[in-house]
Amino acid sequence: MTEAQAPHSEAEVIGVLRRVFHQGRDVQLGIGDDAAVLAPAEGAVLVSTDMLVEGVDFDRSWASCLDIGWKSAAVNISDIAAMGAEPNALVVSLEVPPQCGLDDIEELARGVQEAIDALAPGASVVGGDLSSGAQMAVSVTVLGRLAAGEHAVTRAGARPGDVLAYWGKLGYAAAGLAVLRGGQVGSASAAALEACAAQLRPRPSVEAGRTAREYGATAMMDVSDGLAVDASRMAGASEVTIRFDPTAFPKLVTGLGWTRYELGLDPWALVFAGGEDFGLLATFPADDIPDGFLRLGTVESPAYAPVLLGDRTLDYPEWDHFSGKRR
Amino acid sequence: MTEAQAPHSEAEVIGVLRRVFHQGRDVQLGIGDDAAVLAPAEGAVLVSTDMLVEGVDFDRSWASCLDIGWKSAAVNISDIAAMGAEPNALVVSLEVPPQCGLDDIEELARGVQEAIDALAPGASVVGGDLSSGAQMAVSVTVLGRLAAGEHAVTRAGARPGDVLAYWGKLGYAAAGLAVLRGGQVGSASAAALEACAAQLRPRPSVEAGRTAREYGATAMMDVSDGLAVDASRMAGASEVTIRFDPTAFPKLVTGLGWTRYELGLDPWALVFAGGEDFGLLATFPADDIPDGFLRLGTVESPAYAPVLLGDRTLDYPEWDHFSGKRR
Structure with a gap:
């Protein structure tokens, strides 16, 4: 809808993201189709989402794109860790202001991948979306898994004596x-x-x-x-x-x-x-x-x-x- | 970080969303914990994400919050439909400008639920996030499933003669x-x-x-x-x-x-x-x-x-x- 000229096309951006995000185990079909397909698993599937918005959750005067990417993945990985489960897939939606270059987008993506490599090395970014917007925002959804018979640990199970x-x-x-x-x-x-x-x-x-x-x-x-x-x-x-x-x-x-x-x-x-x-x-x-x-x-x-x-x-x-x- | 006064707290908003979003089949644990838990399924898990941003994908002069919520769910449901699979869970992250009231947020949520009821009645919104931002944006991730032995239909399988x-x-x-x-x-x-x-x-x-x-x-x-x-x-x-x-x-x-x-x-x-x-x-x-x-x-x-x-x-x-x- 906006007629502003962006310095990069969706196709260029997707090319960068495909290079940055490597596909790990559990991925039958990764980035590029209408949806990603994860291999069948016998246990429960977990899902959580967290969004970081510029001016609310971070300020670009003190957080680099690498930092922002890292943190957006880390806070999501944390939610799956908190259930006692294993993160296996993430999708990442980026909203970036028109003045952002392809290098900023690549840094954001690298931050996400570095956090995954460090914190959840079995997980993969399997999809995403990209839009221009008034400020930077990163919305990540993480999927997690448990093995058959394993139960998620909720916040509701504490008992007197624990x-x-x-x-x-x-x-x-x-x-x-x-x-x-x-x-x-x-x-x-x-x-x-x-x-x-x-x-x-x-x-x-x-x-x-x-x-x-x-x-x-x-x-x-x-x-x-x-x-x-x-x-x-x-x-x-x-x-x-x-x-x-x-x-x-x-x-x-x-x-x-x-x-x-x-x-x-x-x-x-x-x-x-x-x-x-x-x-x-x-x-x-x-x-x-x-x-x-x-x-x-x-x-x-x-x-x-x-x-x-x-x-x-x-x-x-x-x-x-x-x-x-x-x- | 911003010190602007919002007319509603996160707890109030979550109360509204819990009322609007009903939990269907496949949901072992819905909104409210670190992550949602979906019942184990024997087939593949699918995931896709799409974000709609004000000024890019819609304009509030001609799209109501109900419309925006509907469309943000529908475009995601479409991605799972396009694989020949069944949507079963969605997470919804809302970015809303400070002048948005709780009624706007509730309308967005109702639009999402109405689209689910009409287009994918077995699916449930199982989580989300909420932030203030410079414009309205809705980031939805949808999960889908296939039965054991069913294969997703990709865009890569067309053959001469088809x-x-x-x-x-x-x-x-x-x-x-x-x-x-x-x-x-x-x-x-x-x-x-x-x-x-x-x-x-x-x-x-x-x-x-x-x-x-x-x-x-x-x-x-x-x-x-x-x-x-x-x-x-x-x-x-x-x-x-x-x-x-x-x-x-x-x-x-x-x-x-x-x-x-x-x-x-x-x-x-x-x-x-x-x-x-x-x-x-x-x-x-x-x-x-x-x-x-x-x-x-x-x-x-x-x-x-x-x-x-x-x-x-x-x-x-x-x-x-x-x-x-x-x-």
């Missing part, structure tokens, strides 16, 4: 966002740079999710909106109360000590309310939790609040991705 | 676009209104696709970019020449006679180059084609052009969705 545990970092991505927004990357400390990397290139673990399932995790979810909020969602879905153990946290908070003097932020708030770390919050039936998971608390019968820190209620604000404000 | 046939309308959606853009809907003839409906609410047929597969279709695709261009793609993928039979077309062209005096358009150009009709172009091994399909020509060994009309080459321009211009 142990609560977490795999991954906490507060790093939010601290990184503060560094990136502050434009202080050039003079940042090593710790601050690590936090920037956590924000730009999150590294969810499919392996940790699968291991948790094999250990009999009763509930699991990825922590994308902050530990306190996401734990309260798990508590709500499971109809339990989650009690965090205060003695588990000083170690996590100490690691973010630099944020107090470098950024003026409260490390406790980062740990409990910082979003986008894409670690795994899981509950296990006994005290035998897998390596790599840190014990954070216990699951109890519903009490006076869905989430407690020791005997105190926790009231950290939630990051609302839609309205773009803390509520 | 018959070429088409199910659906041709040129109507492009004529409708001209009427809608001209702002002449108020005074439009019945034929023009039918064309507007074809543009706003395309009706691809899952049934026709399945029937074609059962009749042994050797190749199939949906016609979204125009008959001539899409036929040349099928010819290229199949390494054949497609020869249209000129005697098959007068009937199709006559039905669009009104466009010449009402819109000043050439009905022949609409039939061969008009996009977005979402009918099915298929090749069959013998002259026994299914009811509802119209015989359009034959498949031959590669000749001097991929597509011929009788003995003439066909050179209708292609609508490039990405650059937004005819090439």
